[in-house]
Amino acid sequence: MEFKESILVEREDVTEQLLPGQLATLHCKHCHTVLGDSLSVCGELPCLESVICLKVTKDVVVSDEMDLGRNGKLANCIFRHLACGKCGRALGKSLMATPPHLATLRSLFLLRKTQVTCYVLDSCAVVKASAVSFRFEPLTEDMDEAKQKFKAHLKAMKKWQANGINSLDK
Ligand SMILES: [Zn+2]
Numbered sequence: 001m002e003f004k005e006s007i008l009v010e011r012e013d014v015t016e017q018l019l020p021g022q023l024a025t026l027h028c029k030h031c032h033t034v035l036g037d038s039l040s041v042c043g044e045l046p047c048l049e050s051v052i053c054l055k056v057t058k059d060v061v062v063s064d065e066m067d068l069g070r071n072g073k074l075a076n077c078i079f080r081h082l083a084c085g086k087c088g089r090a091l092g093k094s095l096m097a098t099p100p101h102l103a104t105l106r107s108l109f110l111l112r113k114t115q116v117t118c119y120v121l122d123s124c125a126v127v128k129a130s131a132v133s134f135r136f137e138p139l140t141e142d143m144d145e146a147k148q149k150f151k152a153h154l155k156a157m158k159k160w161q162a163n164g165i166n167s168l169d170k
Contacts, residue, residue, distance in 0.1 A: 023121040026051065026111065026129065031087040033059045035111060038118075042108065044134040047073050050092055050110035051134050059085040060109065062094055077102060082109060091115050 024038040040055040063081040078097040083090055092111040095102060116129035 024118045024132070025121075026053075027117045027119060027126075028059075028084040028087060028089065028091065029115050029117050029128075030089050031084060032117070033057075033084055033086040035060050035084070035091065035116065036109075041134050043136055044113070045105070045110060048110060049113045049130070051113055051116065051129060052105065053109040053111060056082075056109045056111070060091060060111075061085045066096060074102075075099075082111065089115065 026036045036056045042052040061083045069077040079093040079095045082092045113129040
């Protein structure tokens with residue numbers, strides 16, 4: 001969706017890549033209730049077509065009952081169902097207990113991308129979450145760069161110390 005001659009229209013042709021620092025809000029596809037924001041998104045789970053959120057708004061209702069996955073990707077998982085607090089539509093799941101290979105997803109919120117739209121603040125566009133990539137680049141490269149900077153800084157400090165320049169006692 002975007003404003004076109006003061007009318008909000010949904011954009012069908014857009015594929016967005018959320019960049020680090022780029023902000024978006026997540027909404028129920030059916031009633032547009034705010035479900036969360038990009039600051040709480042940890043990534044996505046392609047096998048379940050879900051956005052992984054650390055937090056969601058109070059308008060996401062977590063079921064009291066727990067369910068057991070008997071087959072498929074959630075086999076042997078115990079989870080609660082998530083629903084929109086306004087329109088009642090199913091939104092996804094929150095895993096309570098999992099086999100070890102899904103352990104990192106425990107207690108997080110998995111919102112089905114097909115049930116969510118995103119309002120991307122930079123482009124002022126509402127796009128389907130299924131058209132947005134929430135795959136974040138690993139930090140390895142940045143960490144390597146930071147490590148190199150620290151090493152260079154440490155080397156410079158050792159050199160200053162050896163030359164007696166870095167005497168803070170005086
Ligand atoms: Zn809704």
